[in-house]
Amino acid sequence: MNTYFRLLGFAKPMGKYAIPYAVLMVLATFFGTLNLALLAPLLTALFSDASQAPFQRPESWTDLMGWMEYGTRSVQAEFGAMETLKWICIAIVASVFLSNLFRYGSLRVMENFRIHTLLNLRKALFDRVMDKELSYFTDQRKGDIISKIASDVQVVQFSVTSTLQVLIKEPLQLLAYLIVLFSISTPLTFFSVMVIPLSAWAISKIVRRLRSQAKEAQDRFGMMISYLDEALSGMRVIKAFNATDRTKAKFHAENIAFSDLGRKMAYRQQLASPVSEFLGVSMVAVLVFFGGGLVLEGNSDLSASAFITYIAVFSQVMRPAKAISESFSQLHSGIAAGERVLAVIDEQDTYPPVADPVGISAFRQGICFHQVSFAYQENRVLKDISFELPQGKTIALVGPSGGGKSTLMDMIPRFIRPTLGKLTIDGIDINRVSASSLYHLIGLVNQEAILFHDTIRNNIAFGKPEASQKEIEQAAHIANAHEFILQTPLGYDSVIGERGSKLSGGQRQRICIARAVLQNPPILLLDEATSALDTESEQLVQQALLRLMQNRTTLVIAHRLSTIQKADRILVIQNGEIVEQGTHFELLFQEGLYSRLIEKQSFEQV
Numbered sequence: 348m349n350t351y352f353r354l355l356g357f358a359k360p361m362g363k364y365a366i367p368y369a370v371l372m373v374l375a376t377f378f379g380t381l382n383l384a385l386l387a388p389l390l391t392a393l394f395s396d397a398s399q400a401p402f403q404r405p406e407s408w409t410d411l412m413g414w415m416e417y418g419t420r421s422v423q424a425e426f427g428a429m430e431t432l433k434w435i436c437i438a439i440v441a442s443v444f445l446s447n448l449f450r451y452g453s454l455r456v457m458e459n460f461r462i463h464t465l466l467n468l469r470k471a472l473f474d475r476v477m478d479k480e481l482s483y484f485t486d487q488r489k490g491d492i493i494s495k496i497a498s499d500v501q502v503v504q505f506s507v508t509s510t511l512q513v514l515i516k517e518p519l520q521l522l523a524y525l526i527v528l529f530s531i532s533t534p535l536t537f538f539s540v541m542v543i544p545l546s547a548w549a550i551s552k553i554v555r556r557l558r559s560q561a562k563e564a565q566d567r568f569g570m571m572i573s574y575l576d577e578a579l580s581g582m583r584v585i586k587a588f589n590a591t592d593r594t595k596a597k598f599h600a601e602n603i604a605f606s607d608l609g610r611k612m613a614y615r616q617q618l619a620s621p622v623s624e625f626l627g628v629s630m631v632a633v634l635v636f637f638g639g640g641l642v643l644e645g646n647s648d649l650s651a652s653a654f655i656t657y658i659a660v661f662s663q664v665m666r667p668a669k670a671i672s673e674s675f676s677q678l679h680s681g682i683a684a685g686e687r688v689l690a691v692i693d694e695q696d697t698y699p700p701v702a703d704p705v706g707i708s709a710f711r712q713g714i715c716f717h718q719v720s721f722a723y724q725e726n727r728v729l730k731d732i733s734f735e736l737p738q739g740k741t742i743a744l745v746g747p748s749g750g751g752k753s754t755l756m757d758m759i760p761r762f763i764r765p766t767l768g769k770l771t772i773d774g775i776d777i778n779r780v781s782a783s784s785l786y787h788l789i790g791l792v793n794q795e796a797i798l799f800h801d802t803i804r805n806n807i808a809f810g811k812p813e814a815s816q817k818e819i820e821q822a823a824h825i826a827n828a829h830e831f832i833l834q835t836p837l838g839y840d841s842v843i844g845e846r847g848s849k850l851s852g853g854q855r856q857r858i859c860i861a862r863a864v865l866q867n868p869p870i871l872l873l874d875e876a877t878s879a880l881d882t883e884s885e886q887l888v889q890q891a892l893l894r895l896m897q898n899r900t901t902l903v904i905a906h907r908l909s910t911i912q913k914a915d916r917i918l919v920i921q922n923g924e925i926v927e928q929g930t931h932f933e934l935l936f937q938e939g940l941y942s943r944l945i946e947k948q949s950f951e952q953v
Contacts, residue, residue, distance in 0.1 A: 354507050354685045357467040364460035368453050372516050375449035380523040381442045383660050457512050465504040472496055475692050481762040490573025495691060498568055499684040506681025513674040517667035524664050531657045539661060567605040574598045698764060704781035710788050710869040712773045713737040719768035721754055728754050729923045741901040743911035746920040752904045756872055760789050790868035796855035798847035803832055804839040806858055810866040826861035826891040853888055860891045871896060873903040
């Protein structure tokens, strides 16, 4: 139950919803029960003889049926049968109206409570995911994360909050029914309520395995969403390699497994209702036979109208009891989904946040790598790397693929962190710098142009949403993007599709450069920004990059000579180590690895 109460913690302040809901439900329950209780005076008015002697005044104030019959007989004796019937019918209609009015109000309050809980829980989960280190996402399936934010939170919303609704509403209704039943016949009620614990025991046996099945179902759903995400993202590759049927089969197999599990869960949940209903109807039949016999033989104080009212009320007792039992069967799904959500929220970060982070407003000196090493589990990627990137200088990283260049660059924005050694920025350990101030100093242009399904304007202004149209256009001019933007159907308001799919590779890259220009960062990281472009696009992007690099501190990774010739220093990295360093001409004269790579005009292989 700890999980349940933790999930309810996202509904705070609960009093804002729980108190109005409880008040409205008390009123709705009172008038709803009164509807059935008024059956007794209705029957009395219909079938009693007005000429009969007045009914005796009840001695006990708890004798509900006695008071109702006494009042009905008194009114009937004074005003007549038709007048009495009229007022009883008016009372029933008024009671039904008020009962439904208050019930509707309670439903509105509960819906607000449910949406409030959903908003808070989904916000907390999404915020936690966005705060995770980048390494977290390399170990997780994106589809599973999406499933937790979308599906699991929805399951929690309906199962956990609905259970709370039932736990407030149905016990009130059950208590009201029992009060009426005891007021009619105490011995008969003691005999009849034995069916409630019997029903609860039977249903608990049925739903015992639901929680483990529900958790497995949520895991299956997350896997299915992961397959869907991979299929949609890799559609070009799937079709190019004729793997459509194989992909369909993989998804269909997971879909079948998820559906089979859902079917088993549904069978168990649906069994609870007929079992409780069968037990309830069976008990009603026993009561009709037993109590009806007493009435017919004259061995009971119950009148015929009181007994019929008793049966009518008791037939409703199983409805709240059944609702409570069904809610507990649904609760298992909510708890299982909630455990998956809370697991993400509770998961400890590999690198806990610094207690007192340092904010850097300007970049003045440089970035230093001090004996930096990095390993993926047992695979050591970087080995004792030390160098300095001075303010205003450009350093290029070159070497065969897989040597560790991108890993080295990813340490500056803290996408990954050193296993050994440390980085400093302006003499401050980079791990002590606040994330917001660090990212404010850095502009990043990747080999893969990462754009969003939005307008060109919003993609360029992504890092500076308050930028004016003039600033956006100036950035596009510097990035050699303004002309082709004007040729699009809506210019800067053109939507570029998923990941910029409506643009060419060179156009996407120039939009990314314009985005970096507009941000105007003092530190620039260029990760093979021209390696995937044709010659014409490369020239346009290269011109844009040279403009962008002016008066900035730049670390650049490149596979093409044109990108790195003008670097102040070149580091040649092979197998995680700096094997050569110097300017372009110094390295050529060394006739080492760099010289051999230049001869091949490629840094992808030796």
